[in-house]
Amino acid sequence: MKTYFKKYTRYLDYPLLFVYIALTLFGLIMIYSASMAWSVNYYDDAPNRFYIQQLMNLAFAFPAFAVASIFPYKHFGKKWMMKLVLAVIFIGLILVHLIGYEAGGARSWIDLGFANIQPSEVAKVGIIFYLAGVFSNKYKKGNINNLNESIAPPVIILTLVLLSVFLEPDLGSMMIIGAVGLSVMAASGISIKFFAKMAGWVAVGCAVFIIPIMLFASDIIFTEKRLGRLDAFFNPFSDELGFGLQIVNGYLAIGSGGLSGLGLGQSIQKLGYLPEPHTDFIMSVIAEELGVLGVIFVLGGLAFIVLRGLSIAMTTKDPLARTLAAGVASMIGIQTFVNLGGLTGLIPLTGVTLPFISYGGTSVILLSLAMGVLMNVSMVHKFEKSKK
Incomplete structure (x- = not known):
């Protein structure tokens, strides 16, 4: 070092x-x-x-x-780091729904006693680290444009993160995380065709969950x-x-x-x-x-x-x-x-x-x-x- x-x-x-x-x-x-x-x-x-x-x-x-x-940024391309980042993201997002408190109309905060944290802010940065590691590895292996290898896992992860933030509901952070996730994908070297597919799958994945919630829990969202x-x-x-x-x-x-x-x-x-x-x-x-x-x-x-x-x-x-x-x-x-x-x-x-x-x-x-x-x-x- x-x-x-x-x-x-x-x-x-x-x-x-x-x-x-x-x-x-x-x-x-x-x-x-x-x-x-x-x-x-x-x-x-x-x-x-x-x-x-x-x-x-x-x-x-x-x-x-x-x-x-x-801290050598190349560590973000290692599997242990990607798993750690995902663990931190999802632990925070799960806890905010279980023990979080509401402020500004959204259950977005966790009170640690000595400090308050906002898991959606952690997700904004964490999703960059995770997607950067995933897509850079795919690019190096030459399968960046492989439908099964490249699209499914990160799309599912990103969709779950967006859904969790939506349920707080923190629509501003959800919009930023989605746009940032797509920006990382666009910079990964993926072809326009596959980028459009990924963006489409993210939109479809969110819509499948979000539209029913908006219909049946409109009083909570709106x-x-x-x-x-x-x-x-x-x-x-x-x-x-x-x-x-x-x-x-x-x-x-x-x-x-x-x-x-x-x-x-x-x-x-x-x-x-x-x-x-x-x-x-x-x-x-x-x-x-x-x-x-x-x-x-x-x-x-x-x-x-x-x-x-x-x-x-x-x-x-x-x-x-x-x-x-x-x-x-x-x-x-x-x-x-x-x-x-x-x-x-x-x-x-x-x-x-x-x-x-x-x-x-x-x-x-x-x-x-x-x-x-x-x-x-x-x-x-x-x-x-x-x-x-």
């Missing part, structure tokens, strides 16, 4: 490291700014409550990033809150004091920021008008306080990570490196789109957080772990390029 460390850390991807640290620290500052009034008024707690909690989350996230950065979010998507101003409250006040925050914003800490909407401003609507506070310049900083950083990952995926010759890089990049890109799409009214609200910026322990720790894997892939990729 010492030799490995010396060999590859010389090729540390400093731009990727800088952007990751900059985004997480910027997010920490904005969580403090966005949550002060909310913590005092609605939780009757100290104004730095969520800041301290996120600081503790980063105390786990940064080591997770560091360990993943030096709750008043979800229907309200759908109505707010089409016309948020029709119920601006009810289900449209978050979207309307998000619009007001974005519109009042201008080019340079009102100044850090000077948001009006966070004072009680915008619910939970430190979570999925934190970009509204950024736009209000720091203006277009603050938004550009965040979007620029996230875009850099996504493009860096896709660049590595397109230039590396290692199928495992390609699928891992594409999976991590697509996850961050898709989650960013889902968050900002809900905030701006492009898609219905899902409650999905903004990567590295929004408050959330499970999210920032798992994203940091995924970033560490991407860093390891980048270092090995740079080392291999230096030998040519």
Whole structure:
């Protein structure tokens, strides 16, 4: 391990490291700014409550990033690792249905006493590791386009994961996991014909289970809150004091920021008008306080990570490196789109957080772990390029 460390850390991807640290620290500052009034008024707690909690989350996230950065990514192609990843995913998803508690309209959380975890966040990252290992091995063996060998096992696994997350029900995470899974498959080297078949089988597999559930358990899936979010998507101003409250006040925050914003800490909407401003609507506070310049900083950083990952995926010759890089990049890109799409009214609200910026322990720790894997892939990729 010492030799490995010396060999590859010389090729540390400093731009990727800088952007990751900059985004997480910027997010920490904005969580403090966005949550002060909310913590005092609605939780009757100290104004730095969520800041301290996120600081503790980063105390786990940064080591997770560091360990993943030096952990050889090639282990993700080994059977024992794939089995371990699947075990962690399904244990979490089973436990959340048995002992999980409801928050935000979904039974998505498990209380460990000292911390709360969200198994769907684990599934987002875990499905990347599993599918990358499966398809890279198939590619190396030359049977990537074999119907029986390539499609059945991963399609079944992905369908079961999607079904479990749907039953929480966490539709936003389900959408992200499905899109990320298909992105890893698309980057695996599979032909367009077989990719279309796999995507079709995933859709059919989900439909077989989901449609009957939607028909016979519609009261559970189509709750008043979800229907309200759908109505707010089409016309948020029709119920601006009810289900449209978050979207309307998000619009007001974005519109009042201008080019340079009102100044850090000077948001009006966070004072009680915008619910939970430190979570999925934190970009509204950024736009209000720091203006277009603050938004550009965040979007620029996230875009850099996504493009860096896709660049590595397109230039590396290692199928495992390609699928891992594409999976991590697509996850961050898709989650960013889902968050900002809900905030701006492009898609219905899902409650999905903004990567590295929004408050959330499970999210920032798992994203940091995924970033560490991407860093390891980048270092090995740079080392291999230096030998040519």
